[in-house]
Every structure is written in C-alpha cells, then in structure tokens.
Amino acid sequence: MAEQGDVMKRITLLIVALTVGVSAAWAQAKPDFSGTWKLSGTTPPNYPGSAGWGVPSPTLVVKQSSAEVTIQSGQYGPTPMTVVYKLDGSDNIWEAPSATQSGTTAIVKWRTKARWDGNKLILFTWNTALNQMRDVVSVSNGALMIQRGTEQPGPSTNATLTYNR
Amino acid sequence: MRRRTLSFTAWLTVIAGSIALGPSAALQQRSDSISVKGGVGDITGDYEIPDPNWPQWAHPYPKPGYIWGSQGGVFAESPDRVYLANRGELKLPDKVPNGFPGNWGFFNQMAATQPIANMVNCLVVVDRSGKLIEAWNQWDKLFEWGRGPHQVYISPYDPERYVWVVDDMRHVIYRFTHDGKQLVQTLGMLDEFGENDDLTRFRRPTMIDWLPDGTFFVADGYGNTRVVKFDKAGKALLKWGSRGTGPGQFNTPHGIAVGGSPPRVFVSDRGNRRIQVFDTNGKFLEEWPGIAPHSMLMSADEHVWAVDSLTDRIVKFDLSGHVEFSFGQFGTRPGYTWAPHQITADSDGNLYLSEVFGGRTQKYRPRPNADPTKLVWGRSLMPVANARTN
Numbered sequence: 001m002a003e004q005g006d007v008m009k010r011i012t013l014l015i016v017a018l019t020v021g022v023s024a025a026w027a028q029a030k031p032d033f034s035g036t037w038k039l040s041g042t043t044p045p046n047y048p049g050s051a052g053w054g055v056p057s058p059t060l061v062v063k064q065s066s067a068e069v070t071i072q073s074g075q076y077g078p079t080p081m082t083v084v085y086k087l088d089g090s091d092n093i094w095e096a097p098s099a100t101q102s103g104t105t106a107i108v109k110w111r112t113k114a115r116w117d118g119n120k121l122i123l124f125t126w127n128t129a130l131n132q133m134r135d136v137v138s139v140s141n142g143a144l145m146i147q148r149g150t151e152q153p154g155p156s157t158n159a160t161l162t163y164n165r
Numbered sequence: 166m167r168r169r170t171l172s173f174t175a176w177l178t179v180i181a182g183s184i185a186l187g188p189s190a191a192l193q194q195r196s197d198s199i200s201v202k203g204g205v206g207d208i209t210g211d212y213e214i215p216d217p218n219w220p221q222w223a224h225p226y227p228k229p230g231y232i233w234g235s236q237g238g239v240f241a242e243s244p245d246r247v248y249l250a251n252r253g254e255l256k257l258p259d260k261v262p263n264g265f266p267g268n269w270g271f272f273n274q275m276a277a278t279q280p281i282a283n284m285v286n287c288l289v290v291v292d293r294s295g296k297l298i299e300a301w302n303q304w305d306k307l308f309e310w311g312r313g314p315h316q317v318y319i320s321p322y323d324p325e326r327y328v329w330v331v332d333d334m335r336h337v338i339y340r341f342t343h344d345g346k347q348l349v350q351t352l353g354m355l356d357e358f359g360e361n362d363d364l365t366r367f368r369r370p371t372m373i374d375w376l377p378d379g380t381f382f383v384a385d386g387y388g389n390t391r392v393v394k395f396d397k398a399g400k401a402l403l404k405w406g407s408r409g410t411g412p413g414q415f416n417t418p419h420g421i422a423v424g425g426s427p428p429r430v431f432v433s434d435r436g437n438r439r440i441q442v443f444d445t446n447g448k449f450l451e452e453w454p455g456i457a458p459h460s461m462l463m464s465a466d467e468h469v470w471a472v473d474s475l476t477d478r479i480v481k482f483d484l485s486g487h488v489e490f491s492f493g494q495f496g497t498r499p500g501y502t503w504a505p506h507q508i509t510a511d512s513d514g515n516l517y518l519s520e521v522f523g524g525r526t527q528k529y530r531p532r533p534n535a536d537p538t539k540l541v542w543g544r545s546l547m548p549v550a551n552a553r554t555n
Contacts, residue, residue: 100281108281111310113356126356128281130312130334134358151334151358151369153312156388158360 031119033137034064037144037163047148047159052078052099053131054150056161062144069114069121075133076125078105085114085123098129210479210492211539212516212529214500217266219528220249220295225267227286230257234269234282236519238316238331239526241511241543245292248328249526250507250519252313253282269524270497284308288317288330288345293515295528301345310356311335316460316507319343320375321543324550333369333387340399343549352383352399361389361408364401372460374423374430376445382421382430390415392432392447405447410437412449420471424463425484431469433458440471440486453486459521462508465542472505472518479508479518481539490539497523510543 037060049055057074064070068087074080077099086092091111098108108128115122117136125133132151137144144163150156209215218224223233231254238250255269265271287308290299308314311334318329326343336358340350352367353359359366368388375381379397391406406415416436423430429450430443440453440461458471458480468489469482477495480488494501503523510516514537516529531540 106281109310124356126310128310132334132356132358149358151388153334156358156368 029119030116031121031139032064033062033069033121033139033144035144035165036061037165039161040143040164041162043160043162047157047161049075050150050152050157051154053152054133054148054157056148056159060144060163069123071123077131083110083112083125085112087114087116089113089115098127098131100129207492208494209500209529210490211532211535213532215527215529217499218295220247220291220297220526222289222291222295222297223267224295225265226257227254231255231283232257232267232269232524233286234524235313235521236506236524236526237314237521238318238507239509239517239519240317240319240328240507241509241515241517242319242326242546244511244513244515246298247291247293247511247517247528248317248319249289249291250314250317250330251287251289252521253284253308254286255282255524266497267525268497270503270520270522273497282313284313287313290345299345301341304339304341304345304348307339307348308332308335315370316372318373319546320379320381321546322375322377322379324547326546326549329373331370331372333371336367336369336388338367338370338373338383350399352395358388361391361404361406364393364404367393371419372421372433374421374463376423376428380445382423382445384418384421384432386419387417390418392418392421392430392443394445394447403447405443412452413441413443413447415441420458420461422461422463422469424467424469429484431461431463433461433471435459435474438475440469440482442486451486453482456480459505460507462510462541463544464510465544466538470508470541472508474504477502477505479505479541481541492539499527500529502527508541510541512543512545514540514542516541 039056039058042056054075061072069085072082084092091113093111095107095109097105100106110127113124120136120138123135130153134149136147146161148159148161226232233251234255235252237252240248284305286300287305288301289297292298311332315331315333319326328341330339335356337351337353337355339348341348354366357366358368367385369386370383371386372384373381381395383393385391385393390408391404393404394402396402415434418432419435420433428445430445432441434441435457438457442450456471457474459474460472462470464470467484471480473480477493478491479493480491482488497503502518502520504521505518506521507519514531517526519526
C-alpha cells in the first residue's frame with residue numbers, strides 16, 4: 001500500500017510539473033511587441049483609415065506585460081491616445097473624447113478587448129461614436145505587422161500596416 | 166446571364182420625381198401641397214397622406230426632451246401588432262423650434278444617430294392607433310455598443326412567429342420568441358466581424374428573407390459583399406458573392422427578397438445601383454439596373470417592391486424586372502420620405518415605411534377606392550401554432 005501511495009504521489013507531481021512547464025512554455029512563446037515602432041508601409045499604399053479612424057499612426061509605442069498591452073498612438077482619432085488592452089480576455093471600458101460621424105467631438109464610451117490566436121494578438125477597439133477597429137498583430141522578420149479592419153457607418157476598410165523599430 | 170434594361174417610361178417614372186424636386190428644395194418648400202394624382206411626381210400613390218402623429222406613443226415625444234432617432238425597421242405582423250426598430254433616442258436642443266413635428270429629420274440631420282443616441286425603446290410594438298402595447302426594454306442593452314437594430318422581421322412561414330432582429334454594427338442577427346421574453350438564437354459573433362469566406366461571422370449584415378421550408382438568406386452586407394444561405398436551424402450552408410461590379414459581385418448588398426416559382430433570390434446591390442437575381446444556390450440569372458434599394462419586399466401577389474435609396478421612390482416590379490408602378494418623393498413632410506429603410510404591409514393593406522434619416526415611421530392607409538394593384542400586400546403569415554389571436 002505504501003509503495004502504491006508513493007507511485008501515485010510521483011505521478012501527481014509529474015502531472016503538475018508537466019502542466020506548469022507547458023503553461024510556462026506557452027506563455028513564453030507569446031511574442032513581446034514592446035517597443036517604439038515606425039510606420040514603414042501600408043497595403044494598400046497610402047491607406048487612409050476611415051474618416052479619421054484607424055489612420056496609420058507614424059509611431060506606435062507599445063508596452064506589454066503579462067496582464068496587458070498598452071498602445072500609444074494617433075490611430076484612435078485626431079488626438080493621440082494611450083489605450084490599454086487586457087490580456088485576460090476581459091473588457092476595458094472608459095470614457096474619452098472621440099470624433100463623431102457628424103464631425104463634432106463628444107465624450108463617448110470606449111471599450112477594448114484582446115485575445116491571442118497562436119502567436120498573433122487580436123486587438124478589438126470600439127466606441128459609442130460607432131467606430132470599430134480590429135487589429136491582428138504579429139511579428140515577422142523583425143517587423144511589426146498589423147492587419148487592420150475598420151467599421152463605421154460608412155465604408156469598411158482593410159489594410160496591412162508594417163512597422164519597423 | 167441577362168442584363169435587363171428598364172423601359173424609358175419606367176425609368177422616367179422612377180427618376181422624374183426626384184429630379185422635379187431635389188432634396189434641399191423638398192426640405193425648404195414646406196408649404197407645397199402634396200400631389201394626389203398618381204404617376205410621375207406622385208407622392209403617396211394610392212395611399213392617403215399619413216397621419217403625422219402616428220404612432221401616438223412617440224409623438225410628440227417618447228419622453229420629455231427626447232425624440233426618436235433613426236428608424237431602422239418596421240414589421241407589420243397584423244394591423245394591431247406592428248414592430249418598430251428604433252436606433253435610440255436623441256436629446257432635443259433646449260429651444261425647440263416652433264412647429265417642430267417630433268421628427269429628427271426636421272433638423273436636417275443627415276446622420277440621425279448623432280449626437281450619441283440613448284439606446285432605449287429600441288424594440289417596441291404598437292397597435293393600429295400607434296398605442297404602445299409592448300416595449301422590449303430588457304433587450305436595449307444589446308444595442309448599447311452599436312447603432313441599434315437595423316431591421317426587424319417575422320418569417321411568413323413560421324407558425325411560432327419568432328422575431329428576427331438584425332444588428333449590423335454588432336455583426337449579429339437575433340431571434341426572439343414572439344413575446345420578446347427570450348432570446349433563443351444569435352447568428353454571428355457579437356462585436357466580431359469576419360471576412361467574405363467566414364461562415365461563422367458576418368460583417369455588418371443587413372436583411373433576411375425566407376423560403377417556405379424555413380431556409381433563409383442573409384444579405385451581408387455593409388462590410389462583406391455576399392449572400393449567406395442558412396438552413397431552418399441557422400446552419401450556414403453556402404455563400405456567394407465577392408466585391409466588384411460584375412455578375413454575382415456586390416457593393417453593399419443591402420436588401421433581399423425571395424419568391425417566385427421556381428424560387429429566386431432578389432438582391433439589392435445598393436452600391437452598384439442594381440438588383441441582381443439568383444437561383445437559391447447563388448447562380449446568377451439576371452440584373453435590373455438603375456435602382457439602389459435600401460430594402461425590398463416580396464408581396465403576396467409575387468411582386469418585388471423596392472425602396473430606392475437614390476430617389477426615395479417605392480417601385481413595384483414584376484418578377485421579370487418590369488416596373489409596373491412607383492410613387493414617393495424625398496422630403497420631411499407627411500407622406501414624403503427621407504431614406505425609407507424597411508417596407509412592410511399589413512393584412513388591411515396599410516403600408517409602413519421606416520426612415521433612417523427622416524427619423525420616423527409612417528403608416529399609409531389606402532385611399533377609398535384605391536386600385537388594389539397599386540397597394541403593397543404583405544405575405545400572409547402562417548397561422549400561429551398555439552392559436553394566438555393577434
């Protein structure tokens with residue numbers, strides 16, 4: 001009986017160790033997008049965003065921790081903003097000015113969300129001025145690649161943005 | 166493949182009204198009398214001028230200081246059960262101009278959802294007098310991060326009379342029980358859009374229509390450029406369409422109507438200013454150029470009624486694409502319309518049009534001695550499974 005108990009204990013420890021190890025490895029495998037990134041090109045060329053929304057920012061400042069990604073950028077409207085995306089899948093909600101469809105600026109609610117898809121990070125941004133943005137972020141050959149989709153009451157847009165350090 | 170050209174007379178009928186009185190002129194010439202003659206320039210066809218105070222619940226205000234904003238949809242289940250889909254309420258200026266009729270369009274606001282709308286009373290049901298009989302306020306929260314319901318429907322072939330609501334900005338379609346107490350199905354993924362080849366997600370879907378066996382078709386939409394076919398249970402079966410101007414290609418497929426024998430799928434390719442016709446598996450059959458409908462309706466007498474976004478004309482087509490009749494005119498006075506977005510009719514022959522920029526829904530009653538062929542007749546709904554009487 002004592003031997004059987006020892007075996008069970010060892011198996012349990014092994015399972016725990018494997019689980020922790022795999023989780024750590026998975027966490028480590030996620031790319032770190034931190035850094036200051038300069039826009040080097042867009043496809044289609046000179047992609048303009050959509051009515052002042054999703055306009056490629058010349059510079060992105062990205063900070064990443066295990067809990068969140070913070071992006072400082074001009075892509076959220078006429079004034080650069082710092083926006084936080086939580087990496088646990090929960091919503092981040094706050095109020096801030098935004099350009100409205102009628103061209104005015106109003107205080108609106110903002111919401112962000114993020115989720116990993118393999119080594120790609122999908123960032124969602126919405127606000128109640130009817131702006132939506134979905135960025136699929138990855139690193140390829142040292143470049144930060146963003147596949148962007150935007151939605152507004154006007155035309156939808158799609159583009160690929162390339163940033164280098 | 167067939168490209169059908171509108172006859173000169175038909176084309177003139179559709180276009181002439183808007184040329185005769187351009188949008189800005191229509192807004193300014195409030196003292197004009199409305200034509201009651203029919204034909205080119207006819208404003209209300211064989212319908213009376215609508216009562217500007219219908220629905221009474223929302224006129225002048227649903228609550229003090231607030232008016233309805235954009236009106237995305239209307240569906241008449243019966244004369245005494247009319248569903249209204251509102252894109253939220255808007256706060257009025259502190260000083261309301263004299264003669265304000267209670268409609269946002271009065272302010273000449275193209276984007277009726279701005280400033281930011283309060284998403285309340287998004288789905289309501291009124292009776293023939295416009296009295297509120299149900300407010301589905303428990304679902305208002307569904308629309309908070311979007312721009313409100315896009316359109317509302319009941320399948321004519323569904324004895325349970327589930328209520329379907331399209332939310333384009335949040336990329337989903339909801340199916341509610343008839344009484345609105347339960348949300349039983351959500352198609353698409355809330356707040357996540359997918360591309361044209363993704364059968365699990367929409368990108369701003371717009372409109373639905375059904376075959377008698379429950380198969381349904383979704384126009385998708387503002388963001389994607391396709392039609393998606395679903396089985397009765399909501400399983401995506403196939404899709405067709407891509408971005409472009411050729412046969413089977415779309416730019417904002419916004420309206421859809423299904424009918425005929427054999428059944429065909431009529432798609433409003435709004436951005437390309439045409440209606441395209443397909444079989445039920447997406448094979449292109451023909452196109453009807455020269456019209457850019459917001460919405461379409463397959464009538465009980467198997468005609469396609471299309472609500473043109475270019476001219477604000479309500480146009481009756483036979484299923485071969487011939488224009489039989491049209492009426493309507495841009496404007497904000499009673500009977501005129503500003504972007505009529507959904508068309509429906511009840512069993513008494515009343516016509517309803519919701520206006521996204523006019524910010525109202527108008528009910529058009531048939532004139533005495535109206536020509537029945539010039540009225541919109543909605544398809545009869547299947548009798549209710551458990552003998553409801555409304």
